[in-house]
Amino acid sequence: MELDTVFITLLLAVIFSWSAPHPFEYVQKSMNCTEAQKYCRENYSDLASIRNSADVNELMKSMNGASAVYGVWIGLIKTLRSEWKWSLGDPAFYTAPDSLYHNWASNQPNNAQYNCTYMSQDGLWFNADCNNQRSFICYNDSSKGFILVQQLMSWRSAQSFCRANHTDLSSVRNHSENQQIQQIMNTGGVTAAWIGLFRDSWEWTDKSKSSFRNWAPTEPNDIGGIENATVFLMSGGRKGEWEDWPCSAQFTFICQDQFILIKQNLSWSEALTYCRQNHVDLVSISSPQIEQRVMSVARTASTAAAWMGLHHFCGVNVWLWSRGDVVCYQNWAAGNGSGSHDCREQRVGAVLSAGDQRWLSLPPTLRLNFICSNSGP
Structure with a gap:
């Protein structure tokens, strides 16, 4: 029987229903933020980083109803760098150059204290006081379109409105999108509108590129000039929003798992x-x-196997991990991973999601779930 036929048979045999895991783990130990990060890095991957509103909901699920907790540490810390970022912070929304597109007017940005951005009717960008009241542009991921809202709001209020009613304040990833928004503004007779570009000095401890922020109103306020870490609120009317706190404070915390099934x-x-x-x-x-941790994640896959970073270097008949390491530990299913292959047929590796969960050698063109790692070597 051909390998592809065997795989299809395995695919049809996966009849078990599993719930998808979330990547967050609640640790019921009170620590300062440095101790919490050390614990997460030793036992998981790092303190939790958050990419979008869906992650906010997943994190709250990981708390298992612990509503009596005021808040928990997450992995957002204040640095000495201040950079421009998009409110729609999920890195998956951008290709490499998309998050770098800017269309500043001459001599802009011109004030280090002005951390929010509006677009003028001629399509140029200006930085301004975030408390100014302006119309704004939302982005809706369902329609893949931009929406002009002709209500006057501060940048933060506009962000909250867009997240509640659409997806987020608009990102502008290229010249074409800039022209689309400019045309929408001109049609609506609006001379200036907030877009989703803002500046801050906060970064995720795992070096995630996510610029998603969900600060509570008036936060971050840096009381005493020492509030350099982030607490995710778990009680009251601001549940899911964030406050800045001194790292020396004691809170329970959320870690993120090292391995994530996509x-x-x-x-x-x-x-x-x-x-x-x-x-x-x-x-x-x-x-x-x-492997035991990877197998636990793979069991929840909706396909019969899930891609790993294995690929076969046919010239010398050796298996490598995608980060460049030669495969030492291995757990191949019978007939997989050994012997020579026709070098015209590339092979890569996947782990079975059911049964003994051994590894398969498969054509790379198959379409499967896959497992990402949140940490380096």
Whole structure:
């Protein structure tokens, strides 16, 4: 029986229903933010980073109804750098150059204290006081379109409105989108409108590129000039919003798991690109201990197997991990991973989601779920 036929048979045999895991783990130990990060890095991957509103909801689920807790540490810390970022902070929304497009007017940005951006009717951008009242442009991911809202709001209020009613304040990823928004403004007779570009000095401890922020009103306020870490609120009317606190404060905290199952069906190369853009890499397995954690994640896949970072270097008949390491520890299914292959037929590796969960050697064009890693070697 051909390998592809075997795989299809396995695919049809997966009849179990699993709930998808969330990447967050609640740790019921009170620590300062430095101790919490050390604990997460030793036992998981890092303190939690948050990419979008869906992650906010997933994090709250990970608390298992612990509503009596005031708040928990997440991995957002204040740095000495101040950079321009988009409110729609999910890195998956951008390709490499998209988050770098700017169309500043001459001599803009011109004030280090003005941290929000509006577009003028001629399509040029200006930085301004975030408390100014302006119309604004929302982005709706369902319609893939821009929406002009002719209500006068501060930048933060406009952000909240867009998130509640659409997806977020608009990003402007290229000249074409800039022209689209300019035309919408001119049609609506609006001379200036907030867009989603803002400046701050906060970064995620795992170096995630997410610029998503969900600060509570008036936050961050840096009381005493020492509030350099972030608490995710878990009680009251501001549940899910964030406050800045001194790192020396004691809170329980949220870690993020090192391995994340992505329930999209992609080819191996597409999965590799996704993991490198949104996490660190496709997963590598170097020990039985790591394999047990990967197997636990793989069991929830909606496909019969999930891509790992394995690929076959046919010239010397050796298997490599995508980060460049030679495969030492291995757990191949019978007939997979050994012997020579026709070098015209590239092979890559996946882990079965059911049964003994051994590894398969498969064509990279198959479309499977895949497992990303949130940490480097």
